[in-house]
Amino acid sequence: MTQYMMSVHTVEGEAMPTGDDMQRMYDQVDVFNQKLVNEGIWVFGGGLEPIETATTVDATGGEPIITDGPFAEAKEWIGGFWVIEAPDLDAALKLAAEASAACEGKVEVRPFQPEPA
Amino acid sequence: MTETSRTTEAEVERIFREEYGRVVASLIRRFGDIDLAEDAAAEALLVAVERWPVDGVPPNPGGWLTTTAARRGIDKIRRESHRDAKHQQAAMIADPTPHQPTGAVEDDRLRLIFICCHPALAPEARVALTLRLLGGLTVPEIAAAFLVTETTMGQRITRAKKKIAAANIPYRVPDAEDLPARLSGVLAVLYLVFNEGYLATSGSSGMRTDLTAEAIRLCRVLRSLLPTEPEVAGLLALMLLTDARRTARFSASGELVPLTEQDRATWDAEQITEGLALVRECLAVNRPGVYQIQAAVNAVHTTARTSADTDWAQIAALYAQLLAISPSPVVALNRAVAISELDGPAVGLAAVDQLALDTYHPWHVTRAELLRRLDRPADARAAYDAALALIDNPAEAAYLVRRRDEL
Known part of the structure; x- marks a missing residue:
């Protein structure tokens, strides 16, 4: 079994869904999440608050420096993610296809490093 | 066996290339590690180069290479204590599978084809991995064929192998449900290899002609593994009927000769016979697909005695279907x-x-x-x-x- 992160990205300037569109998406994602939980695939997941709420901390120089804003100026950022456990990439890609349809956005799949033996 | 003492190193290397895909595929299943499988196969080649000219080529050279490579691989794992327990365990499992394919779907090479052509890999990496692992071409050969540096090609292959391991791309034949889509990805890779050789051939670069031959060889392997898939037969037919015109495509001065002006007597009769038989087989199965239809178009061209005899109505109808x-x-x-x-x-x-x-x-x-x-x-x-x-x-x-x- 391998753990994968399936992340959904928000692109700068793209309008967020509202009203009924938002509700439909939430409902679809709820159904998908429930399936993950029921089938023992779910590890963790959730949606993130907007990028404006991010704070960056840098303690590499000794005293931590706290800065308002994201780590890097980017045109896109993670809006939410799932961590799942799947037998292999093919299984993960099938789940990602369901996730993408549910949240109506592109989904990036990335494996976690294995835990050290 | 009396002749075998004269086996040259070149002959050993030819057999090695011929058997490479089978040997490496079997070792990957056993070790769960592509790099280890390749290293072990390379060591087996060294042993073969030393032994075969003296002892003769063994009756089942592929089996001999696999067994020798597996022993070397296990030795290597024993030597390298940093390898994790999983590898150790995998290597120590007695391999119950005989070298001969036990059935179409069980062949390790089929699993390997589907890994090499996995949609999660970049298209150029799929081509490179397929030629490396199944075709047994060396990295410098593949680099030369695609006109990139050895470093670039080496990195491309290394990156792809790393992704296969890290992302856990499975070593198995896709489910029946996914097979059509995944198979069309494999066929696309083989056709790309073929076209890379065919379309770029200027008559001067031998390696690129090798690419068409390699694509045909790999397509034959795929057909032996999936004999009931008409698109595999269709692609093989398309390649054969196209390749049959290879020598007629260039004039003595190296200029391209279009189909209508080609000397039809120089077309390869053997390839045409085989290609036409495959097209007929496809027609009988009646599950048309893109490669079968293109093969049929080529069959129409090939059966016209002269350019003027070409049945254009048939060709127009086939393209409409496509x-x-x-x-x-x-x-x-x-x-x-x-x-x-x-x-x-x-x-x-x-x-x-x-x-x-x-x-x-x-x-x-x-x-x-x-x-x-x-x-x-x-x-x-x-x-x-x-x-x-x-x-x-x-x-x-x-x-x-x-x-x-x-x-």
């Missing part, structure tokens, strides 16, 4: 060419001009030829120039320059 299952402006262009042979150049040109293909040089060539037939030399000349601006194949350029200058 357009229905796989719509694309390139297919529409091919259909327009057939239409122009049936209904005349004016009708053909009208159809061609509707297609948004002005970055595709065959579109300009087609326009040039139709404009020429319509007696519009200035427009035809401009179209030849537009085509010439888009190509870098010297044989084709030489042909187009001559055609243009005839006007």
Whole structure:
């Protein structure tokens, strides 16, 4: 079994869904999440608050420096993610296809490093 | 066996390449590690180069190589204590599978093909991995064939292998449900290898002709593994019927010779016979697909005694069928060419001009030829120039320059 992160990205300037569109998406994602939980695939997941709420901390120089804003100026950022456990990439890609349809956005799949033996 | 003492190193290497895919595929299943499998296979080659010229080639060279490589692989794992327990365990499992394929779907090479052509890998990595692991081509050979540096090609292959391991791309044949889509990905890789060799061949670079031969060989392997998939037969037929015209495609001076002007007597009769038999087999199965239809088009060309005998109505109908299952402006262009042979150049040109293909040089060539037939030399000349601006194949350029200058 391998753990994968399936992340959904928000692109700068793209309008967020509202009203009924938002509700439909939430409902679809709820159904998908429930399936993950029921089938023992779910590890963790959730949606993130907007990028404006991010704070960056840098303690590499000794005293931590706290800065308002994201780590890097980017045109896109993670809006939410799932961590799942799947037998292999093919299984993960099938789940990602369901996730993408549910949240109506592109989904990036990335494996976690294995835990050290 | 008395002759075997004369086995040369070149002969050993030929057998090694022939068996490479089978050997490596079996070792990957056993070790769960592509790099280890490749290293072990390379060590087995060294042993073979030393032993076979003296002892003779063993009766089952593939089996011998696999067994020898497996022993070397296990030794290596024992030596390298940092390898994790999983590898140790995998290697120590007694391998119950005989070397011979136990059944179509069980063959390790089939699993390997589907890993090499996995959609999660970049298309150029799929091609490189397929040639490396199944074809047994070396990294320098693949680099030379695709005109990139060895470093670039080496990195491309390493990155792909790393992703296979880290992302846990499974070593198995896809489920029946996923097979059609995944198989079409595999066929696309083989056809790309073929075209890379075929379209770029200028008659001077031997390695690129090797690519067409390699694509045909790998397609034969795939057909032996999936004998009931008509698209595999279709692709093999398409490659054979196309490759049969290889020598007729270039004049003595290295200029491209178009199909209509080729000396049909120089076409490879053996390849044509085999290709036509495959097309007939596909027709009997009656599950048409893109490769089968293209093979059928080539079968029509191949069975015409002279260019004038070509059954263009049949070709137009086949392209219409292809357009229905796989719509694309390139297919529409091919259909327009057939239409122009049936209904005349004016009708053909009208159809061609509707297609948004002005970055595709065959579109300009087609326009040039139709404009020429319509007696519009200035427009035809401009179209030849537009085509010439888009190509870098010297044989084709030489042909187009001559055609243009005839006007």
